[in-house]
Amino acid sequence: MGSFARVLEDFFTRHGLALPTDQSERLAAGRRRRRLDAVPDPLRLAVTAFDASRMRAQExxxxxxxxxxxxxxxxxxxxILRDLAHFLIAERGKDGWELVDVHDIEAFLNTLPRARKRRLTVLRQFFRFARAQHxxxxxxxRGLTGGEARGFRGVTLTLDQQRGLFRRWTTDETVHPHxxxxxxxxxxxGASSTETRLLQIDDVDDTTQSLRLGKRPRPVPMDPASWTVLQRCLAHRESWRTDNPHVMVTKxxxxxxxxxxxA
Structure with missing residues (x-):
């Protein structure tokens, strides 16, 4: 389905003129099928059963x-399981899940240290399922740790840099409203990019000049500078003549x- 067809589907379903298609589900099923097909034959059956159990849990x-x-x-x-299966056969010479030991898992996790925590979470879920299925x-x-320190580890800006950005975002008319x-x-x-992207028109309260951000329990009051920037963004949205409910609307x-x- 192309972009124009998706727009038509959205319009007709929104106005009660048609039922939504299962396009997204069929695409997701195809992506899962390709990943399963890429698992080497000796290890594929267990991964397929694991995927089926997760699909039942989703439903x-x-x-x-x-x-x-x-x-x-x-x-x-x-x-992740596809990559592990290829690693076991190519690097460790093992073609059965019952042959996998902690040293194999540790060696696999060390191939991508930054993804260790995410990979280990998936592997724990899979091997719990495998053990339950005998x-x-x-x-x-069991016994492996994510190995990541808690707390923020990114780069922070100095106060002067923050002040410079504040002046740029509030006074420079060439800066894009988004x-x-x-x-x-x-x-x-402290809003994440996801909270800002999902912000909708109904989340804006003009009376109290506040926003409902993400899953925060209470509306967030806006300071005058932030409210002014928000109004610029809403004016930019009006120029699109759109029915999209989100505050930030793109082409x-x-x-x-x-x-x-x-992006």
Missing amino acids: RARRAGTRPRSNHTLETALA LVLVDPT AALVGMLALLH GTKAGRSPAST
Whole structure:
């Protein structure tokens, strides 16, 4: 389905003129199938069973109204298991999950140290499933740690740099309204890019000059500078003549209702 077809689907379903297609689910199923097909034959059966159990859990969560795992999460897990299977056969000479030991897992995790925590989480889930299904006798991930220190580890800006950005976002008319809004909400209100991207018109309260950001329990009051930047962003949105409910609307999302991409 192309972009124009997706826009038409969104329009007709929003106005009750058609039922939504299962396009996204079919695409996700195809991505999972390709990852499963890439797992070497001797190790594929267990990974396929693991994927089927996760899909059943996703469906149960949807029926129960809880938070199901996203398709992206399921696909990422399959990609990690695919990489592990290739590593076991090519580097460790093992073609059965029952042969895997803690040294194999440690060697695999060391191939991408920065992804250690995410990979280890998936491997723990898989080997718990494998042990419950009697595919392995011992969980080789038991006792391993993520090895990452808690807390923020990124680069921070000096106070002078923060003041320079504040002046730029609030006084420079050449700065794009989206850039200014993302910057101001992050700098003064600790908003993540996801919270800003998902911000909708209904989340803006003109009476109290506050925003509902993400899952925060209470509205966030806006200071005068942040409110002014938000008004610039809303004026930019009005120029698109769009029905998209989000505050930040781009050329690629003005015809639909999805949020702006991370890019």
